[in-house]
Structures are given as C-alpha cells and as structure tokens.
Amino acid sequence: MLLEKLNWRYATKKMDTAKAVPQDKVDRIIEAVRLAPTSSGLQPFEVIVVTNPEVREKIKAIAWNQAQITDGSHLLVFAAWDTYTADRINSMFDFVNQERNFTSEGWENYRKMLLNTYPQRDAQVNFEHAARQAYIGLGLALTAAAFEGVDSTPMEGFEPDKLDEILGLRARGLRSVAILPLGYREVEKDWLAPLKKVRRPRDQFVTEVA
Numbered sequence: 257m258l259l260e261k262l263n264w265r266y267a268t269k270k271m272d273t274a275k276a277v278p279q280d281k282v283d284r285i286i287e288a289v290r291l292a293p294t295s296s297g298l299q300p301f302e303v304i305v306v307t308n309p310e311v312r313e314k315i316k317a318i319a320w321n322q323a324q325i326t327d328g329s330h331l332l333v334f335a336a337w338d339t340y341t342a343d344r345i346n347s348m349f350d351f352v353n354q355e356r357n358f359t360s361e362g363w364e365n366y367r368k369m370l371l372n373t374y375p376q377r378d379a380q381v382n383f384e385h386a387a388r389q390a391y392i393g394l395g396l397a398l399t400a401a402a403f404e405g406v407d408s409t410p411m412e413g414f415e416p417d418k419l420d421e422i423l424g425l426r427a428r429g430l431r432s433v434a435i436l437p438l439g440y441r442e443v444e445k446d447w448l449a450p451l452k453k454v455r456r457p458r459d460q461f462v463t464e465v466a
C-alpha cells in the first residue's frame with residue numbers, strides 16, 4: 257500500500273556506501289518523474305543523474321558536506337528552465353501535435369496565449385514557475401523511490417549557483433532547484449532512523465468545506 261511506503265520512507269541521513277541501487281529501479285524512478293504532470297504540459301525541467309564519484313565529491317563540498325551525496329549510489333539533480341522562450345513553448349506544442357497527429361483551434365489558441373504571456377515576463381518569475389514544476393518531479397521521485405524500497409533524501413541544502421557551475425547548467429539554459437541522493441539506509445549509523453515520523457494531525461492540516 258502506498259501509505260505504508262510513505263511511512264517507511266524518511267529523509268535518510270546515513271546511506272550504506274556498500275549498496276548500489278540497481279539500474280532498473282533507478283530507471284523506474286526516473287520514468288515516474290518523466291510522467292509528472294506540469295503546467296501546460298511544458299515539462300520545463302530536466303533531470304541530471306550523477307554517478308561519477310569525483311563530481312559527487314565536488315557537489316558534496318557545496319552542499320553542507322551532506323554525506324548522502326557520496327554515500328548513495330546515484331544523485332538526481334532537478335534543473336528547471338532558466339526562463340520560458342517562444343522556442344521552448346513552440347517546441348513542446350509542435351511535439352505534442354506531432355505525437356498525437358492532431359491539433360485543434362482551442363489548443364492553438366492556448367499556445368498563442370502562452371506565447372503572448374510567458375516569454376515577455378521577467379526571467380526570474382519564469383524560472384520560479386518552472387522550478388515549481390520541478391518540485392512535482394521531486395515529489396514523484398521520492399514517492400517512486402519509496403515504492404521501490406529505495407531510500408532518498410530531498411535536498412535544498414546546497415549552493416545552486418555553484419552546482420550550476422559544476423554541471424554546466426547555465427550554458428544549457430537550466431538552473432538547479434533540488435537534488436535527491438538515492439541509496440540504502442545504514443540503520444545503525446543513522447540518528448534519524450529510529451525516530452518517529454512527525455506530522456501535524458489531520459485536523460490541523462485539512463479544512464473540510466462540505
């Protein structure tokens with residue numbers, strides 16, 4: 257059951273350096289991210305999968321030395337578009353039309369509306385909008401990881417500009433948003449492993465408007 261898996265997962269602090277996540281599991285986690293819904297279906301983010309140990313050492317150094325980055329076997333980097341351009345919007349709409357072999361006036365009007373709105377906006381506003389889509393991917397990745405029995409740690413604790421530099425993201429029109437090490441917990445060495453998962457009770461979290 258999904259809720260059991262979500263209760264099982266936690267933001268793992270110590271991963272076992274001796275255990276690597278099998279490629280088929282990594283592939284299914286990434287596929288869940290690729291299937292993430294995004295605003296207007298633009299998929300304005302990409303995932304960079306870092307396994308290279310030296311690159312992960314460099315990343316750890318600009319991420320509060322968080323050990324999971326190198327103790328895990330894979331590091332997913334969620335990188336959002338730095339802005340929305342007419343080219344990016346048109347590419348996605350053209351691709352959808354081509355894949356479906358179908359278009360409609362309503363869909364083309366929607367494209368025009370986006371073209372008249374997004375590219376003219378401040379790049380930072382566009383990036384922040386794109387970053388919100390990347391977080392949907394992050395949520396799905398950690399859910400899919402839990403489903404696969406794989407541990408992960410969602411992280412914002414890094415210097416995005418420095419990570420962009422390490423991975424050459426700016427040159428590709430991307431900016432890092434969040435990272436997610438994947439691996440397996442080392443229970444005896446993880447202070448968080450035995451502690452209760454804490455969430456506000458439902459009545460302080462949900463408002464019913466019946």
Ligand SMILES: Cc1cc2nc3c(=O)[nH]c(=O)nc-3n(C[C@H](O)[C@H](O)[C@H](O)COP(=O)(O)O)c2cc1C
Binds near residue numbers: 409
């Ligand atoms: C966007 C985001 C950024 C986070 N950044 C970090 C981080 O840099 N390092 C870390 O150890 N945990 C990080 N966390 C983990 C949270 O502290 C953790 O998810 C929260 O306390 C709930 O606990 P649980 O995930 O173990 O259930 C982050 C979580 C999210 C969703």
